[in-house]
Amino acid sequence: MRDDKNQEDAATERRRHRLGTCRALIEERRLVEKNLGVQLCANPNWDMLLHLYQAELKGFAVYQSALCTVANIPSSSAHRWTAKLAVRKILTRRLDPRDKRRITVRLAPPIREALDHIMDGASIAATEFVRRCASDPDGI
Numbered sequence: 001m002r003d004d005k006n007q008e009d010a011a012t013e014r015r016r017h018r019l020g021t022c023r024a025l026i027e028e029r030r031l032v033e034k035n036l037g038v039q040l041c042a043n044p045n046w047d048m049l050l051h052l053y054q055a056e057l058k059g060f061a062v063y064q065s066a067l068c069t070v071a072n073i074p075s076s077s078a079h080r081w082t083a084k085l086a087v088r089k090i091l092t093r094r095l096d097p098r099d100k101r102r103i104t105v106r107l108a109p110p111i112r113e114a115l116d117h118i119m120d121g122a123s124i125a126a127t128e129f130v131r132r133c134a135s136d137p138d139g140i
Helices: 002-036 044-058 064-070 075-087 109-135
Strands: 091-095 103-107
Touching: 002 044, 002 109, 044 064, 044 075, 044 103, 044 109, 064 075, 064 103, 075 091, 103 109
Parallel strands: none
Antiparallel strands: 091 103
16 A cells, blocks of 8 residues: 555656646747747747646646647647647547537647656756756856
């Protein structure tokens, strides 16, 4: 029983850590857009994937209409992009059973796992960078 609790605690900690890394990447995207302009660094697919990943970690549903907002693209473009990503099996789209006008969008499981690895790797890289800066600020 104690082993199950330890595994559950470890999974919760990993999810919390991944969420923090994802939030940092989203904030980095906002800072780049704010200071360099959205056209210079536009990547609507990455913005949508980050938003979907964050929402799934929090246990929230994401509607296709919300993706156009986070990706800074028109609604028609968001619909086209999500359709293309669904064909490539990067995400799934389903009609909302309570409101057939809305489409719920989720990451496909292999993409979710890939993003888990990306968040873990980004976190390790950032931690290592900060450690190197602290020990040798001139050697970066």
